[in-house]
Amino acid sequence: MRHAAAAAVPLATTVAMLYARLAASLTGPGPRRLAALLPAMALLPVLPLALPYYSYRGFSAFVFVWLGEFKLLLLSFGHGPLHPALRPLPFVFTAALPVKLVDAAAAAAGASASRPPPAAPAATFKFVVSSAIKVGAMAAIVRVLHAKEEMHRYAAFSLNAVFMYCFLDVVLPALGAAGVALGMEMEPQFDRPYLSASLRDFWGRRWNLVASAVLRAAVYDPVRARSGDPEAGVLAAFLVSGLMHEVVILYLTSRAPTGRVTAFFALHGACVCAERLVAHRLQP
Numbered sequence: 001m002r003h004a005a006a007a008a009v010p011l012a013t014t015v016a017m018l019y020a021r022l023a024a025s026l027t028g029p030g031p032r033r034l035a036a037l038l039p040a041m042a043l044l045p046v047l048p049l050a051l052p053y054y055s056y057r058g059f060s061a062f063v064f065v066w067l068g069e070f071k072l073l074l075l076s077f078g079h080g081p082l083h084p085a086l087r088p089l090p091f092v093f094t095a096a097l098p099v100k101l102v103d104a105a106a107a108a109a110g111a112s113a114s115r116p117p118p119a120a121p122a123a124t125f126k127f128v129v130s131s132a133i134k135v136g137a138m139a140a141i142v143r144v145l146h147a148k149e150e151m152h153r154y155a156a157f158s159l160n161a162v163f164m165y166c167f168l169d170v171v172l173p174a175l176g177a178a179g180v181a182l183g184m185e186m187e188p189q190f191d192r193p194y195l196s197a198s199l200r201d202f203w204g205r206r207w208n209l210v211a212s213a214v215l216r217a218a219v220y221d222p223v224r225a226r227s228g229d230p231e232a233g234v235l236a237a238f239l240v241s242g243l244m245h246e247v248v249i250l251y252l253t254s255r256a257p258t259g260r261v262t263a264f265f266a267l268h269g270a271c272v273c274a275e276r277l278v279a280h281r282l283q284p
Helices: 002-026 031-043 054-076 088-096 104-109 121-145 153-181 199-206 209-227 230-253 260-282
Strands: none
Touching: 002 031, 002 054, 002 088, 031 054, 054 088, 054 209, 054 230, 121 153, 199 209, 199 260, 209 230, 230 260
């Protein structure tokens, strides 16, 4: 029974996003469109609960409850990455998965009628090899973590962080590759975060770029526009990111949030602001 309910999740997601596209095409940006999108937005938090395993629930909460809700909220006020003029397949694919079109506006206007150029064999080979290495690393980490009771907690935490990066950097690019195979041109989700030169570089330009783009459009830009202070936008974006991570952990563990994750992201937001101020002071 539980597996049957899980099998209905993709169908329910597709129907909800097709409804959202129809509702957005029939209403202009603003409160009326937001009201029209509320049924789809109300469904998204329920979908992860239909999945039988907590690990699936955690990832689907990230996809539906965080990214999906924010994408529909942005759509309701006429902001990307979704646009009602997108064809049904790109709209549903972009709305329901953690991916982003390279140029959603051009795709909505029909300027990208031709298929994107296929990936070069060297790039495909590099992706396959990189994914194989990361899968091997994940398998090794799982094996090592069987004895995590004997490890220092920071060592176990570090291994979990590496596992998370490997998992995301395999699954998310694979989804992007599926979009390319279906004729869409997708933006990359990661850009070698291990080469980051600063926290600003890590969070803003290299790590989970789809989530960064959504937070920038939904939180940073409005707060900065209203306050006139970029630091306020940064702090707000990190605070919201922390809160959404707490939501994902709630789905993953079914335990009440502790606030530690929010505090972690709030601290990183403050550090990013401090980096920015120091960089400005050091400029000649």
